[in-house]
Every structure is written in C-alpha cells, then in structure tokens.
Amino acid sequence: MKTVAILCGGRSNEHQISCVSASGVLTAIDRSQYAPLLIGITESGRWLLLDAKNPFTKGANSLPQVPDSGEQLRIDVHGFTRSDGSPLHVDLVFPLLHGPYGEDGTVQGLLELAGIPYVGSGVLASAVAMDKTFAKPIYSDFGLDVAEGFTVHQRDWQANQALEIAKISALGFPLFIKPARSGSSRGTSKVKDASQIVAAMEEAHRHDPRAMVEVAIVG
Secondary structure (H helix, E strand, C coil): EEEEEEEEECCCCCHHHHHHHHHHHHHCCCCEEEEEEEEEEECCEEEECCCCCCCCCCCCCCCCCCCCEECCCCCCEEEECCCCEEEEECCEEEECCCCCCCCCCCHHHHHHHHHCCCCCCCHHHHHHHHHHHHHHHHHCCCCCCCCCEEEEHHHHHHHHHHHHHHHHHHHHCCCCEEEEHHHHHCCEEEEEHHHHHHHHHHHHHCCCCCCEEEEECCC
C-alpha cells in the first residue's frame, strides 16, 4: 500500500481554503489502496503531522485551519524526519496548498530537492501560472486571447495615484482589479466606475504589491 502525504495549510491568505480541499481529499481517498498521512503547515510555517482521520470541520461561519499542535516534522534533502529523529516514509506528496508558498513552485522545488514525487505541475509551470503578470504574455505569445489590461505596482500607485487612476479609467468600465499572485478570488474587486478604483486597488495591494487591472469580459 502506497503512503500518500496530503499537504495543506501554509502561510498564504488561502490557508483555510487549503484545509477545505484537504478535508475533501481525506473524505474521498480510497483507504483500501492508499495510506494517507496528513501534513499541515501552520500559518506561522510549522510543519506538523496531524490525524489523518480528517480533523477539519467547517462551521456555519468559519473555515478550518491547521491547529498549532501535533508532531513537528522536518524536511530536507533526505526527506521527512519525525521529532524523534526517525525518517517518515512517504511515497507521494499531494500538495493542496493554495496561493504563495504552495502553488507558486516553492514547495514543488523543495520536494524535488528531497527526491519526493508529488502530484501536479513542476517548479517552472507552477511559478509562471501563479504570477498573472508573467503568465499573460506567455499565453498571448501562444495565440491565446487574454483580457486587455496592465499591472500597477504599489510603489507607482503611491507615487502618483492620480496618474494611475487616469490610466485605469481609460480602459473603460466595468473592470476587475486583483492581486497578481493570489487565487480563490481573494483581493479581487469588480469596479463599475472611477469612484471604486481606490478601494479596489488598496484591497488588491493588501495581498500583493502588484495589482492586475483587466477589462471585464461578459461571456
């Protein structure tokens, strides 16, 4: 029976969404064929071995998160090590991390250095796809249609807000403003007129110093 480590949580603002994903996999995985391990990364960055029976419960007004308790793990080029110094055998890692430090190639690179197979895209594809600023030109070069827009860095926004507002308004409304490196619609705003630009830009910059502005496309 293969041991599958389900990796969730993490330091991004999508920590709780990741735990919801892990809960779904723990519920659905065929335990007659696979032995799941649950490895949670706390919001402070601690790697912990958790109860694989599915410790996550979603309340009516709250989402689950990795508890700051459990057996601490270490990962290096030799793989996973338990708190007593013994190795933790893992056949495959299923990364269910969302956002930075998970979908952006960082964890993928760490697992490759440790020689541990994992599910999903590799380092380069993960890094490029996570960053919309870099992904869009690549999509366009390969003939894919992309929404018209541009990126506004926080330093440029702070240096000349009026200029950036004028550039954004020139795209026309409605439009979307969102972080360049975030998912699950975190930090994303639909802007219907110029009066909403400042609040939308500040919300996007709370998640990433680079904000992407794109025209709305009605499907």
